[in-house]
Amino acid sequence: MITVLIVDDHQLARSGLRSLIEAEPGLAVAGEAGDGPAAVRLAREVRPDVVLMDLKMPGGDGLEATKAIAGDPALAATRIIVLTSYDSDHSVLAALRYGASGYLLKDFEAPALLQGIRTVAAGEALLAPTIARRIAETWTPPAVPARPDPALAELTEREREILVKVAEGRSNAELAADLHITLATAKTHVSRILTKLGARDRVQLVIIGYQSGLVGPG
Template structure:
């Protein structure tokens, strides 16, 4: 049973998500929160598998909520999905850096939302290729030129795989692009995660932006 915590400042939104999730035989809502502080508190109390986290909430917003949850060792297995709209790109990037496992559009199809919950609960990432490419294109600037100290521990192939993942390519697309086997792609991703100390693929994307492995604005 996948335990879900819903964090949103609008009671009607939380109620809609609750009905959707609770109608699934393999999911249950274990808690609700109206802001990021309450989400962090509820996460400790309820120990959910997945948190659906709104970002724009009064008081403590979702980004700070994610930071608090990611900083709690006992919650290391909790996966967080940011709920976003098209005009919240900065929040998405900040959320990925803070420790979120991916993002969904608030107006996503219900079946896709449920699929997304299952995907991240299973330990995989949830990054929409189209939105990821758009985020990269709209990123004003990376924090710096390529920081070779950060990526020096990666092999050339691992850097290529991380860069492609950051451009929104899924494993199948990376496999075709580099003409390698699916197992090899997964191995490179896993090794890059371990070497960079990233908790999941979403953080690989954030690192690729932040340290210039992938540049915004089509550079």
């Protein structure tokens, strides 16, 4: 069972999300919060698998809540999907850098939301290639040259190849298709790369891939 914490300052929005999630087999709502501070407190109490995080709430924004939840070692297994009205919003990029595993626009269709929850719960990211590039570009100022991460030396050639593809926004299914390997093998490779590089999730692999120079600015 995948448990979900819903964070939004609008009761109607929370109710709609709850109805969608509770109607889906294998998903359950762990709780609701109406602002950032309440979200952090509740996340530490119920330890959900996934948090749906509204970014702009008058009682305390979701950006700081995302940073607090993603940075809490006790919540290392919790993944965050930020909900936003505009994918160009700088706060989306900030949330991803702070540790969110992806984002959904608020005009999402129900299947996209449910699949997104399952995707991040499985350790993948909801990350378009264009957003992947923008994360890296805003994370490292252009005047700062790329520097290899010493941990990259621990990767095999195949793992380096996969890291490049992950940084370009490829999913596990796309990795499997591109490299003619099974989905299970793709997942194993990504898991080993995360461990070797000490990365929390695929978003951090995007940053490492670009900052190390393995992936160019395109």
